[in-house]
Amino acid sequence: xxxxxxxxxxxxxxxxxxxxxxxxxxxxxxxxxxxxxxxxxxxxxxxxxxxxxxxxxxxxxxxxxxxxxxxxxxxxxxxxxxxxxxxxxxxxxxxxxxxxxxxxxxxxxxxxxxxxxxxxxxxxxxxxxxxxxxxxxxxxxxxxxxxxxxxxxxxxxxxxxxxxxxxxxxxxxxxxxxxxxxxxxxxxxxxxxxxxxxxxxxxxxxxxxxxxxxxxxxxxxxxxxxxxxxxxxxxxxxxxxxxxxxxxxxxxxxxxxxxxxxxxxxxxxxxxxxxxxxxxxxxxxxxxxxxxxxxxxxxxxxxxxxxxxxxxxxxxxxxxxxxxxxxxxxxxxxxxxxxxxxxxxxxxxxxxxxxxxxxxxxxxxxxxxxxxxxxxxxxxxxxxxxxxxxxxxxxxx
Amino acid sequence: xxxxxxxxxxxxxxxxxxxxxxxxxxxxxxxxxxxxxxxxxxxxxxxxxxxxxxxxxxxxxxxxxxxxxxxxxxxxxxxxxxxxxxxxxxxxxxxxxxxxxxxxxxxxxxxxxxxxxxxxxxxxxxxxxxxxxxxxxx
Numbered sequence: 001x002x003x004x005x006x007x008x009x010x011x012x013x014x015x016x017x018x019x020x021x022x023x024x025x026x027x028x029x030x031x032x033x034x035x036x037x038x039x040x041x042x043x044x045x046x047x048x049x050x051x052x053x054x055x056x057x058x059x060x061x062x063x064x065x066x067x068x069x070x071x072x073x074x075x076x077x078x079x080x081x082x083x084x085x086x087x088x089x090x091x092x093x094x095x096x097x098x099x100x101x102x103x104x105x106x107x108x109x110x111x112x113x114x115x116x117x118x119x120x121x122x123x124x125x126x127x128x129x130x131x132x133x134x135x136x137x138x139x140x141x142x143x144x145x146x147x148x149x150x151x152x153x154x155x156x157x158x159x160x161x162x163x164x165x166x167x168x169x170x171x172x173x174x175x176x177x178x179x180x181x182x183x184x185x186x187x188x189x190x191x192x193x194x195x196x197x198x199x200x201x202x203x204x205x206x207x208x209x210x211x212x213x214x215x216x217x218x219x220x221x222x223x224x225x226x227x228x229x230x231x232x233x234x235x236x237x238x239x240x241x242x243x244x245x246x247x248x249x250x251x252x253x254x255x256x257x258x259x260x261x262x263x264x265x266x267x268x269x270x271x272x273x274x275x276x277x278x279x280x281x282x283x284x285x286x287x288x289x290x291x292x293x294x295x296x297x298x299x300x301x302x303x304x305x306x307x308x309x310x311x312x313x314x315x316x317x318x319x320x321x322x323x324x325x326x327x328x329x330x331x332x333x334x335x336x337x338x339x340x341x342x343x344x345x346x347x348x349x350x351x352x353x354x355x356x357x358x359x360x361x362x363x364x365x366x367x368x369x370x371x372x373x374x375x376x377x378x379x380x381x382x383x384x385x386x387x388x389x390x391x392x393x394x395x396x397x
Numbered sequence: 398x399x400x401x402x403x404x405x406x407x408x409x410x411x412x413x414x415x416x417x418x419x420x421x422x423x424x425x426x427x428x429x430x431x432x433x434x435x436x437x438x439x440x441x442x443x444x445x446x447x448x449x450x451x452x453x454x455x456x457x458x459x460x461x462x463x464x465x466x467x468x469x470x471x472x473x474x475x476x477x478x479x480x481x482x483x484x485x486x487x488x489x490x491x492x493x494x495x496x497x498x499x500x501x502x503x504x505x506x507x508x509x510x511x512x513x514x515x516x517x518x519x520x521x522x523x524x525x526x527x528x529x530x531x532x533x534x535x
Contacts, residue, residue: 283501297498299426300433367498368427368434369505 052197058127060108066131072123079106079116086115122321126203130253198338198345201250201257204321205310206329209362209373212380214311218393219356228256228313229346234396235311235356242388243271244309248337255314255354256341261334262308262327262363269378269386272304279306279327281367303366305373307383308333310361315353324372327363358384402469405476406461409483409526410454416487417447423494435505442508446490446515450483450523457530475529482522489518 051057051067058068060076068076092098099105099115106116108124116124219234220226235258236247250257262279264272281302284293296302308330312318340346360383362376376383384390424443428436493507500507 281501281503284498286499294498298423300431302498303433364433365503366433367501367503368431369438369503371433371435 058108060106060114060124061112064108066108066127068127072127075120075123076106076108079114079120083114119321122204126253130200130203130251196338196342198249198251198256198342199336201252201259201310201312201333202322202325203252204318205312205359206322206325206361207320207372207374208310208359209307209376210360210378210380210383212358212360212384214356214358214384214393216355218390218396220350221396226350227346228348228350229341231313231350231356232256232258232341232346234393238389238392238396241392243276246334247339248334249339249341250333250337252312252314253316253318255312255316256345257313258311259333259337260309262306262331265305265307265386267305269307269382271387279331279365279370281365297367300366300368303364303368305377306363306365307376308361308363309383309387309389310359312357312359313350313354314357315351315355324374325361326372327365327370330361330363400471400473400476402471403461405471405480405529406454406458409479410458412480412483412487413447413450413454416490417451420447420490420494438505439508442512446519450519450526453523453526453530472529475525479522479525479529482518482525486515486518486522489514 049057049065054069055067056070056073058064058066058073058076060066060080064076086100086103087096088098088100097105097113097115102117103115104118104121106112106114106121106124108114108128219231223230232249239247239258239260244260244263246261248259248261250259261277264276264278266272281297281304284290284297284302293302306327310333358380360376360378360380362373362378362383363370364373378386381390420443424439427434427439489511493504493511497504497507
């Protein structure tokens with residue numbers, strides 16, 4: 001069918017075959033469109049930007065293939081729609097993109113000046129940091145291509161990944177000069193060698209009772225070329241020497257975290273001699289009945305302190321955010337984490353800028369329930385010293 | 398012995414107000430003197446459990462007082478049913494509050510579980526009490 005024929009049909013000239021030809025032409029165009037869609041889908045599915053199950057592209061801006069949860073994607077779309085209403089109509093100190101009070105630039109990429117709440121900005125930064133961990137790996141790596149293959153694929157990812165903001169200044173008005181476009185420093189947080197991915201630790205971390213930045217020398221001393229694996233092993237040995245046998249590994253932005261199981265502590269922050277790993281509150285005996293113990297239990301004075309230690313190894317600065325964690329959630333951390341670092345991540349060099357921060361989550365559990373203690377009764381050093389961890393690390397060669 | 402409506406009302410009111418008062422004092426005690434308790438959760442459990450029934454009883458007492466009618470005889474079956482269901486309910490209300498130290502389970506957990514049986518018995522007790530009062534006031 002020629003274009004002239006179509007034109008004739010369009011201007012309404014009498015033509016017996018016009019309808020048939022028109023239908024044929026439309027069908028042909030539809031077929032082409034279908035093929036294009038199929039091709040695009042295939043290209044998408046086989047491409048390296050494909051998200052792992054449960055994640056979708058964020059699409060905060062055209063070409064934004066950072067994998068996020070469907071809720072985050074909806075949030076990004078909603079923020080885009082509300083972008084104009086959140087900007088100062090007359091502009092401001094930072095030009096026409098100046099946000100209204102209470103909003104900050106999202107910075108899904110450095111030029112992303114959509115105004116969002118600080119929580120959304122933090123979530124965006126976190127998603128950027130975990131972008132690589134949420135993408136499907138190339139087939140060779142998934143089938144055991146080995147660390148070398150993973151490194152090559154990782155390098156490709158680094159070249160194509162969106163920039164990952166490293167710091168999250170808390171300010172109501174974003175200041176371009178105060179927040180330079182972050183340098184892309186994407187790193188892998190999950191192994192690519194065996195198809196196993198570390199579960200993600202809640203990030204930014206929930207509010208903790210106290211924290212302690214561990215001296216780097218404690219972790220890398222005596223290691224000419226420390227790797228994530230060797231550092232994790234040293235920490236694991238120090239923990240095991242002090243009775244922490246059930247450790248869980250998690251992914252955090254640009255690094256990993258080790259979580260201990262919840263333990264009962266005494267009034268000096270040392271591990272409790274009895275019932276250390278039990279969160280059970282002993283019931284008051286009915287026979288013989290002890291009125292004093294009963295009144296204490298009635299008022300919740302029979303409680304003990306508990307703690308969970310989280311060692312976060314990451315070069316990314318962070319601040320606690322969100323709701324306080326409950327003891328139940330903290331207990332679930334120990335259950336849901338991985339048993340070890342994946343091989344590819346373990347083989348990666350321990351970055352010179354990587355910092356190990358011990359986060360201490362302290363709780364009080366009594367017959368009246370459980371609650372987080374914030375701030376805690378002890379500081380971070382008191383906790384780690386009383387637990388024996390610092391002493392063990394200091395003795396290590 | 399034949400019970401009059403006046404006496405029946407007073408007995409039912411006594412059961413409910415006494416039970417509620419004991420719970421109230423225990424919760425007040427915990428709220429004031431405990432550092433670990435979540436008072437919001439405790440009162441959130443207690444108030445819906447007693448306020449509707451206490452309101453019903455107070456309403457009936459006030460109504461009866463204003464009517465100033467001669468005292469009438471009651472339906473013994475409905476009265477006994479209302480009385481024993483009310484007593485059962487009040488005991489079930491006190492059960493988790495006074496016995497949680499003996500169980501080893503945290504109070505919030507027990508209160509949460511107790512909502513199940515309390516809702517069932519409260520519905521029955523309220524229904525029977527309502528029927529009892531309405532029937533006698535006709």
